[in-house]
Amino acid sequence: MNKRRTLASIFNALGLLGLAIIAFGWAIPMLWAMAVSVHPPNEPLSATNLWFGTYLTLENYGQAFKIAPFAQYYLNTILIVFGILAVQLVTISLAGYAFARFRFRGQNVLFFLILLQLMVPSSALIVPNYSTIRQLKLFDTLLAVMLPFFGSAFGTFLLRQTFKTIPRDLDDASKMDGANWLQTLWHVYIPPARPALIAFALSSISFHWNDFLWPLVVTNSITSRPLTVGLAVFTQLGEIGAQWPLVTAGTMIVVGPLLLLFLIFQRQFIESFLHSGLK
Amino acid sequence: MTSSITLRAGHERRFRFGAAALPYLLLLPTLFFVTVFTLWPSARVFYDSLFVQNQAVKIPEFTGLGNYALLFDSMAFRQVLANTFVYVSVTVPISVLLALVLALVLNRKFRGLGLYRLAFFYPTVLPMVSAATIWLFMYTPGYGLVNVFIATFGIKSQNWLGSSDLALIALMILGIWKQTGYFMIFYLAGLQGLPHEIFEAADLDGASTLQATRYLTVPLLMGTTLFVTTIAVINAFESVDQVYLMTNGGPINSTAMLLFHLWQTLFSFLDFGRANAISVILIVALLIFTITNFVYTERRTTYE
Numbered sequence: 001m002n003k004r005r006t007l008a009s010i011f012n013a014l015g016l017l018g019l020a021i022i023a024f025g026w027a028i029p030m031l032w033a034m035a036v037s038v039h040p041p042n043e044p045l046s047a048t049n050l051w052f053g054t055y056l057t058l059e060n061y062g063q064a065f066k067i068a069p070f071a072q073y074y075l076n077t078i079l080i081v082f083g084i085l086a087v088q089l090v091t092i093s094l095a096g097y098a099f100a101r102f103r104f105r106g107q108n109v110l111f112f113l114i115l116l117q118l119m120v121p122s123s124a125l126i127v128p129n130y131s132t133i134r135q136l137k138l139f140d141t142l143l144a145v146m147l148p149f150f151g152s153a154f155g156t157f158l159l160r161q162t163f164k165t166i167p168r169d170l171d172d173a174s175k176m177d178g179a180n181w182l183q184t185l186w187h188v189y190i191p192p193a194r195p196a197l198i199a200f201a202l203s204s205i206s207f208h209w210n211d212f213l214w215p216l217v218v219t220n221s222i223t224s225r226p227l228t229v230g231l232a233v234f235t236q237l238g239e240i241g242a243q244w245p246l247v248t249a250g251t252m253i254v255v256g257p258l259l260l261l262f263l264i265f266q267r268q269f270i271e272s273f274l275h276s277g278l279k
Numbered sequence: 280m281t282s283s284i285t286l287r288a289g290h291e292r293r294f295r296f297g298a299a300a301l302p303y304l305l306l307l308p309t310l311f312f313v314t315v316f317t318l319w320p321s322a323r324v325f326y327d328s329l330f331v332q333n334q335a336v337k338i339p340e341f342t343g344l345g346n347y348a349l350l351f352d353s354m355a356f357r358q359v360l361a362n363t364f365v366y367v368s369v370t371v372p373i374s375v376l377l378a379l380v381l382a383l384v385l386n387r388k389f390r391g392l393g394l395y396r397l398a399f400f401y402p403t404v405l406p407m408v409s410a411a412t413i414w415l416f417m418y419t420p421g422y423g424l425v426n427v428f429i430a431t432f433g434i435k436s437q438n439w440l441g442s443s444d445l446a447l448i449a450l451m452i453l454g455i456w457k458q459t460g461y462f463m464i465f466y467l468a469g470l471q472g473l474p475h476e477i478f479e480a481a482d483l484d485g486a487s488t489l490q491a492t493r494y495l496t497v498p499l500l501m502g503t504t505l506f507v508t509t510i511a512v513i514n515a516f517e518s519v520d521q522v523y524l525m526t527n528g529g530p531i532n533s534t535a536m537l538l539f540h541l542w543q544t545l546f547s548f549l550d551f552g553r554a555n556a557i558s559v560i561l562i563v564a565l566l567i568f569t570i571t572n573f574v575y576t577e578r579r580t581t582y583e
Contacts, residue, residue, distance in 0.1 A: 147316065210406035242419070
């Protein structure tokens with residue numbers, strides 16, 4: 001028995017060691033990128049000079065900001081992400097309310113049609129959506145990046161489920177008090193649905209913040225390009241080549257604030273991921 | 280008193296009349312955007328895939344299944360399918376299994392737990408493009424850390440992204456690194472939801488930790504596994520950012536996958552007909568997984 005216990009504790013220790021090594025391996029790409037982003041640009045990287053140079057410097061960051069308009073890209077991303085979210089919150093609240101509390105002709109068909117959005121990956125529709133954007137003369141605008149996402153089947157569905165759990169009596173009481181449907185929606189339905197709305201918001205934000213293919217297709221200048229596309233353009237500039245300190249600085253400019261926010265709101269982030277499961 | 284009653288009746292009648300149209304009005308914005316950017320384009324993708332339309336043929340010409348025939352005849356497209364298949368069938372099982380193991384290990388209290396979870400989860404938060412930039416650096420021939428790492432085993436430096444044998448493997452490593460933590464979180468949540476009593480009973484019956492894991496935990500997590508696998512497959516099929524950034528489909532087409540090939544067909548080859556056919560193939564390939572995902576999501580949100 002004693003022997004077995006010693007054996008078990010040895011296994012346990014080995015397991016923890018293995019875990020530590022794997023975790024370190026997972027962390028290393030980011031740690032290296034961080035280190036190299038403050039590496040002096042005039043000291044070339046080599047097998048013997050892999051991490052920090054002779055001194056720490058922010059020169060690469062300054063240079064990256066000079067070469068690419070990261071501030072503008074940030075602004076574009078923020079406008080896109082929150083523009084989409086603002087419209088979505090309105091459209092999904094209205095639609096969720098309609099499906100949760102009204103009976104009307106064609107209800108099931110309409111619900112099914114909206115849910116089809118969950119079955120068709122939006123990335124498979126870039127060809128027709130690209131021509132729609134061209135026809136609307138919206139190519140290379142922020143609106144072009146946002147437009148296809150203003151309606152959300154997932155959000156509609158989530159709010160329908162949430163609104164259904166709210167007692168109908170509250171709804172009736174509010175109408176008895178003379179509230180119209182908008183007041184009822186706003187005062188009776190929205191407050192208890194806040195956790196669902198926040199979960200939806202976080203998953204929408206993280207999806208659109210990271211989205212790449214669609215903005216790549218419909219943007220073509222710094223006035224509308226989001227961070228992701230901006231970073232891709234930056235790393236592929238001929239003048240940058242393999243100047244890794246510069247490239248990693250650019251990358252850190254893009255991911256730094258994101259990581260910081262994640263560290264602060266870790267719990268909420270993870271919960272929203274769990275809640276949505278749909279990116 | 281009388282007047283107030285009349286007023287009230289009038290109000291209700293007006294309310295009922297409005298009520299008939301109200302739900303449709305509430306749905307209008309969502310229906311509009313879903314129709315314009317999902318339903319109509321879905322129909323159009325199918326329809327347009329039946330026409331030739333490219334640089335040579337500017338005005339669409341009906342060809343039936345011609346685009347599909349051309350695609351399946353082309354070596355390049357068959358390679359794209361093979362690449363996609365390999366990428367999906369390697370990255371999905373490895374990351375799901377690894378996520379399960381990590382969750383099992385991290386589902387207890389010990390010192391530094393938060394740090395471990397952070398180490399595995401942070402890649403999920405990064406945009407794929409920036410993760411790809413970092414890994415572009417990791418794979419640098421000579422002093423890239425991947426090469427430094429294999430050098431400790433006596434393997435000489437490889438040009439990972441420049442070799443048609445290694446480039447897809449390099450992308451798969453990035454894929455596994457990026458998403459395992461995401462799946463781990465679902466498993467951790469699943470583990471939290473398992474009933475304690477069963478494990479206490481198993482413990483009383485003298486089951487070892489390994490046995491309890493093998494015969495209780497893993498089967499009980501079946502639902503989570505199904506859900507996570509579905510998301511993993513969908514994401515793997517849609518991989519494109521890293522291909523665009525790291526290899527541009529090369530060398531010699533060895534990393535081109537469906538979505539990248541779609542993009543290429545549209546913007547490099549300017550072949551609309553074929554691009555639409557590829558879209559249809561992508562939609563059909565994913566349909567069964569998206570439906571599973573939806574059914575599962577519905578179950579979760581309904582009975583939670």
